Amino acid sequence: MKYFIYCRKSTESEDRQVLSIDSQLKELQQKFTDPSIEIATIYRESFSAKAPGRPIFDEMMRRIEQGHADGIIAWHPDRLARNAVDGGRIIHLLDRNRLKDLKFATSSFENTPQGKFMLQIVFGYSKYYVDSLSENVKRGMRAKLERGWQPNKPPTGYKNEAEHRTIIPDPETFPTMTRLFDSAATGLYTVPALQRMMRDQWGFRTPRCKRTGGRPLGITSLYHILSNPFYAGYIRWNGQLYPGKHKTVITWNDFERLQVLLGRPGAKKPQTNTFAYTGLIRCGACGLMVTAEHKVNRQGHKYVYYHCTRHNVGARCKERSITSRELERQITESLYSIYVPANAIEHALNAVKASQDFRSTSVEPQRAMLEKAIRTCDLRLRAVLDMRERCLIDDQDLISRRAIIRRESIGLHEELSKLDQDVRWFEPVAATVSLFSRAAVWFMAGNDTIRRIILTTIGSNLTLRDKILNIDKVFPYSMHHDSMSFLSLCRLVNDVRTRYIARDPQILTLIDSIETLEKLLPDDITKAA
Template identity: 25%
Template sequence: MTKNAVIYARFSSDKQREESIDGQIRECRAFAEANEINIINTYIDRAMSARTDQRPSFLQMVKDSAKHLFDYVIVYQLDRFSRSRYDSAIYKHRLKKNGVKVLSAKENIKDDPSGILLESVIEGMAEYYSAELSQKVKRGMTENLLEGKWIGGIVPFGYELTSENKLAISPATGHLVSEIYNKCLSGVKTTDILSKLNSLGIKTQRGCNFTRNSLNRILKNQIYTGTFTWAGTSYPDYAPALITQEQYTAMQNLFESRKRKSNTARRVSPQYALTGKIYCGTCGLPMTGYCGKSHTGTTYYYYQCSSKNNKSEKAARSQIACDAKNISRDKLEKLVLDTTISILKNKDAVKCIADQCMTIQKAELEHKPAEQLRLESQIKEIEKRLKNSVKAVENGLISQTITNNIETYEKQLTELNAQLDGLKLETHIIPITEEAVIYYLNQLTERANKKDGYSLDTFDDFIRRVVVTGKRVDIYYNYTAVPNILENPAVKMLRGSSEDYLVTR
């Protein structure tokens, strides 16, 4: 099954131009095409810093990931996603919980090697640190729901907000919701409904033309019955009803019947854990997931060079005719998984990885953003002027100008110190000890002894790139090689398809 993705693009200052965004999107689309990923939306933040998470389109993208409409977020480079290591870990963790992975079009890695290991530790501990905050947020949202107040996000089509932050029927679009339900239930084709809405110039709440996805969001949203469900709890009479409960139930039954028919006809397509990281060593193009059936009806799953994919424009443009053979998905993923587990069960290797994390963290803690340096320099200059003015008064040189200057300097210092404190709070990094890193890595490997065992996704942050050349597999990790302890890449050999085992070179 073709995977869906969205593109996130950003430039950080007014000095950069719109062409910067166009270039990012162009490269992201090329990456998606090479990996047979379908782009369904693009999120753009202009003149926004990646040191902060206060980026409207970025936050909307994270929120939209909960709707499970896309599988990947593709960025030109990872610094477009975030330059704050803590923010990056938190938001990647949130996306991962929604089944979404971040892919880099140009780097094909998740970050610099040692830094990602630190990020992985933070990500693994993020749920623990956020538990109390989660409870507070939940309490606040519950209070708003009980009072019938909108809890945030895009207001559903057909509604508008009152001055009390409650949902009310929109005079312009409220009546359309019932009409949409009636047409769908009476058998009118989706394409005809979309054509009618768009021909009338009716826009979604995002100001876009209607698509099948935006229409389905209306047809699957229970809020139009007046009931809102959040965190497993239903709140009846939360909003004015635009349809009856019977209409809503009939519509969901229709969706379910379509889903059963679709599942019957659709070929099963498994997950390919190395998507976006696996490359053909023969021609350099990405490898993609592929499945097919033998004459006996058995389904086999492979990774194949994307030059062999239908409509591979990049291969056609470059006149690439690659003779690389398909690689068994299960054997290759097991080889990568076993190699990773072997590394993390080596105490000396874990100690080296922890040391690298501490080195990166020290640099992060010592690093001061340019804005912080500017504020500190400004504060130092104002303090010097204030000190000279006070000294002049102490020496008997009193004038209205000096008095006014003292008041101005004191006010400026108060404002600058407040800005500096706020910036430090925003860019604060939670320190992680070496013992915490080792404990976290050991906890990962201990899962191997449990009934459910490992999955390759567990170690996603450790693996940077996998290159397959014939039977040779080069596994590049997000750490720096250490002689006689950590190899990078780890070179393994994959036996032929007629054999059911793997050997290490």
């Protein structure tokens, strides 16, 4: 039987204790020496598995689909999947007999219903480990904040002190920050004047890192520094202020007076003019944001023009401006390019629903098995507590056994929750896929707020170059093509369903945006579309 060897180690903290790729490969080659095991290809990948999208793993799965190998050899199941989508793909290939066997250095696997059930539990625990690791990191960051230290890289003028894990003034840049705030607090200089003074008279350059730094400080960065409460002894984190223990540059009272001088006391001022697409589009030539302004021509007609902000240090951007009318024409044209008739979408949704309804007959036995396993975990937990009460085990043994049982129970509850999600998928998936037919109609009928939401829902990385707007469409709208058949549309619907069941953050954000649009749009428009 032919096998692929797959070795993976992430560069992130989730795999800190895992063997290196070479060590994994060495162990696998030493363990699996049976002549009946034919190694077709060895795959090595340095990529996190906490979300779908590993290129080498996807290539391996594609080749298994094509029949190039019958099994996979890996050091541990969590090398293959730490997310529900990839774990589900492996189980699905086993169900279809495209994948006939899995071999692991740390455990055994049998391609039986019980074996696949245990494999799902292992995959579920791997996902739980990654999720809980994220929570532990957040908890550690909150603890550091409460101790008075910023948990990430400190701003210009400070540096991390490794030995005591504190923040201390940077001897190279701290004096300049003190001089900057002293000059700004006098009220004699505008921010552009301070920027020129730092660049031309003080010779200040940003601290050099691997790929950045060594350049004059920009206007925007200077505003961020002067409005950062860190320099006055407070750490801003998730919209809240925490008292810090680091050395300050300016007192809090002087800092508040400085914000008044800058025109930024308290909350931000509301903008006098609001434009639909400012803050969304970058200049394709220089990378700065595109802004907008009102213009009046000789005949007295008013126009809105979008152009590069051009507030860069050095040479000005030469990109020409574009009218809002032309910009919206291009957006509408892009939305029509992904159009799929509503009746075709309805047929595809119904076809996938019928297929899933047929498969759902097997859900109840699986639900019963999971509920039974959960009850067993509860009984085991009570038995362990009873053993401790009778002094048959000590506290350390109790803690260890209880942790193992609780991890199993959490994994089982996650699997049970996934089954429930599998039943309630239709409406949110239908709303997501129906945007193929609705987006252009809603855009033309909507106000600036609605148009902005539609654009950010369907597109990303918007750039304007030579008066042409480029929109990188997000999944599933990026999958549209002119020769889209009914089968490919069904596959697309099923892919969205799979990601929704796996609680893919991008799909969940999409659904939230579409729900917001449906609330903002009049009923006659939503029904007509």
